[in-house]
Amino acid sequence: MVRNLVLVLGDQLDAESAAFDGFDAAHDATLQIEAREEARYVPQHKMRLVLFFCAMRHFRELLRAKGFSTHYSRLDDPENLGTFADEARRWFGKLKPERIVVLAPGDFRLQAALSALQLPIEMRADRHFLCSRVDFAAFADEHPNMVLETFYRRMRSTTGALMDGDAPRGGAWNFDKDNRKPFPRTGGPHIPKPLAFSPDETTRAVMRLVEKQFPDAPGRLDNFNLPVTRENALEALADFRSHRLQNFGPYQDAMVGGAPFMFHSLLSAPLNLHLLNPREVLDAALNSDAPLASLEGFVRQIIGWREFVNGLYWRLMPDYAERNALDAQLPMPRFYWTGETDMRCLAEAIAHTIDHAYAHHIERLMVLGQFALLLGVKPYDVHRWHLSMFRDAIDWVSLPNTLGMSQHADGGVIGTKPYVASGNYISRMSDHCRKCRYDPHKADGDDACPFTTLYYDFLARHQPRFARNGRMKQQYLNFARKDSGEVLAIRRRAERLKAELTAQTFL
Numbered sequence: 001m002v003r004n005l006v007l008v009l010g011d012q013l014d015a016e017s018a019a020f021d022g023f024d025a026a027h028d029a030t031l032q033i034e035a036r037e038e039a040r041y042v043p044q045h046k047m048r049l050v051l052f053f054c055a056m057r058h059f060r061e062l063l064r065a066k067g068f069s070t071h072y073s074r075l076d077d078p079e080n081l082g083t084f085a086d087e088a089r090r091w092f093g094k095l096k097p098e099r100i101v102v103l104a105p106g107d108f109r110l111q112a113a114l115s116a117l118q119l120p121i122e123m124r125a126d127r128h129f130l131c132s133r134v135d136f137a138a139f140a141d142e143h144p145n146m147v148l149e150t151f152y153r154r155m156r157s158t159t160g161a162l163m164d165g166d167a168p169r170g171g172a173w174n175f176d177k178d179n180r181k182p183f184p185r186t187g188g189p190h191i192p193k194p195l196a197f198s199p200d201e202t203t204r205a206v207m208r209l210v211e212k213q214f215p216d217a218p219g220r221l222d223n224f225n226l227p228v229t230r231e232n233a234l235e236a237l238a239d240f241r242s243h244r245l246q247n248f249g250p251y252q253d254a255m256v257g258g259a260p261f262m263f264h265s266l267l268s269a270p271l272n273l274h275l276l277n278p279r280e281v282l283d284a285a286l287n288s289d290a291p292l293a294s295l296e297g298f299v300r301q302i303i304g305w306r307e308f309v310n311g312l313y314w315r316l317m318p319d320y321a322e323r324n325a326l327d328a329q330l331p332m333p334r335f336y337w338t339g340e341t342d343m344r345c346l347a348e349a350i351a352h353t354i355d356h357a358y359a360h361h362i363e364r365l366m367v368l369g370q371f372a373l374l375l376g377v378k379p380y381d382v383h384r385w386h387l388s389m390f391r392d393a394i395d396w397v398s399l400p401n402t403l404g405m406s407q408h409a410d411g412g413v414i415g416t417k418p419y420v421a422s423g424n425y426i427s428r429m430s431d432h433c434r435k436c437r438y439d440p441h442k443a444d445g446d447d448a449c450p451f452t453t454l455y456y457d458f459l460a461r462h463q464p465r466f467a468r469n470g471r472m473k474q475q476y477l478n479f480a481r482k483d484s485g486e487v488l489a490i491r492r493r494a495e496r497l498k499a500e501l502t503a504q505t506f507l
């Protein structure tokens with residue numbers, strides 16, 4: 001007779017998590033479910049499917065090695081009913097445990113489904129985050145505007161990261177003047193390749209399964225080399241610390257053709273699957289000899305942004321998902337799934353996504369996300385596309401980043417202004433425009449950059465909302481220099497672009 005049946009969700013692969021507190025191998029057991037519903041509710045990138053399922057299978061091997069009694073619903077098991085709720089009920093009937101123990105999921109929809117099961121379920125708070133949901137709620141009560149910078153400084157103080165007493169190390173909270181540079185056209189530092197992990201037999205079996213069950217899924221698998229175990233993840237962390245952290249800060253916003261990873265850590269997926277803990281990532285960075293500017297840039301992402309979006313999600317859901325402050329209604333263009341576009345920056349970022357289920361932050365924000373925002377694509381559709389295509393996407397992190405940060409659909413909760421710029425920004429931060437058929441400086445004409453056309457159209461369309469926003473003052477001053485004839489021509493071209501680019505959709 002099982003006492004506690006510990007349900008381990010696919011993104012909770014941590015044997016030290018609160019779900020295992022008091023685990024007694026003599027009486028308790030674990031359950032993992034490969035749910036078809038999760039794999040199908042949005043079409044999923046093959047690499048993402050393989051990553052989740054094979055990380056789960058490796059985790060089961062780890063639990064078995066500890067002598068735990070483990071139960072597992074494989075995707076292709078004929079008895080597998082396909083959803084977490086149905087499978088949890090089936091296993092509950094079969095094993096008759098006293099209770100199911102589960103960590104609070106990272107997805108509101110799943111949390112609601114498990115809570116509605118009417119089974120004895122003990123849902124435990126997840127200790128993975130440095131700022132708990134309760135602590136974030138207290139912060140939000142104190143600071144209703146929920147500004148990242150205030151939260152980040154508080155996290156620096158509570159963790160002591162890069163602090164000398166009460167003061168920030170180096171006398172500043174950020175080093176943006178040293179960071180966020182374009183990559184030099186000549187003489188830039190060598191960009192090291194990230195560590196690759198050859199698939200073992202467990203991983204190869206999942207790859208075959210995914211190819212068989214999801215032949216039409218987007219993405220590719222022939223280059224699969226991701227970390228899938230805790231040991232792999234620790235090696236990936238050490239690799240980043242030794243080879244890329246040094247240059248992380250200066251080039252975190254830079255884009256270079258053929259260099260999808262630049263100096264980024266690639267740690268989001270192992271972190272989000274809980275193969276790594278943010279504390280150990282923070283400690284590894286702090287114990288490196290990277291320059292302060294790079295360190296600060298990285299620490300800001302780990303203890304600032306990552307914790308902040310998690311806190312916001314749980315503070316604002318479920319209504320948050322419905323927000324569409326700019327009333328954007330167009331569908332997601334088909335080329336986001338295929339990469340078939342002559343806009344070089346988009347083709348490159350989408351190729352990274354198809355090849356690696358990954359694009360770095362600025363590609364997600366200022367290329368992929370920004371273009372959808374300028375077009376006026378429905379924000380939730382952008383989030384669904386992101387959930388489908390990225391290996392690190394889980395609702396708690398993808399939704400605030402897509403719907404909030406990149407689409408400004410939350411009306412200014414995450415960012416007080418929308419992230420919009422003309423093609424000139426991409427031209428400055430990348431080497432794409434030199435190889436593109438469009439001219440980033442032009443807003444009208446056959447060779448005008450679609451970003452630039454749509455940027456001015458966006459400013460015109462949303463003038464009543466943003467013209468008085470202090471942070472957009474300069475953008476509107478520049479826009480005011482255009483005469484009415486020019487604005488009319490730009491807006492006509494924008495309408496044509498919107499119609500052409502959204503004529504073909506995927507879903």
Ligand SMILES: Cc1cc2nc3c(=O)[nH]c(=O)nc-3n(C[C@H](O)[C@H](O)[C@H](O)COP(=O)(O)OP(=O)(O)OC[C@H]3O[C@@H](n4cnc5c(N)ncnc54)[C@H](O)[C@@H]3O)c2cc1C
Binds near residue numbers: 307394
């Ligand atoms: C439109 C959009 C969608 C995004 N969706 C996701 C997502 O689904 N999953 C996800 O983990 N990140 C998401 N991000 C945040 C960020 O882009 C990724 O975390 C990062 O690109 C992952 O690559 P990396 O591990 O190499 O990160 P690095 O650039 O090396 O950054 C270090 C770490 O900081 C954390 N981090 C940095 N920025 C953020 C952020 N804005 N929110 C949360 N964590 C952050 C991540 O854990 C990341 O691994 C999104 C950003 C945008 C603009």
Ligand code: SF4
Binds near residue numbers: 344426432
């Ligand atoms: S010209 Fe415009 S479309 Fe072409 S790469 Fe530059 S920003 Fe992208």
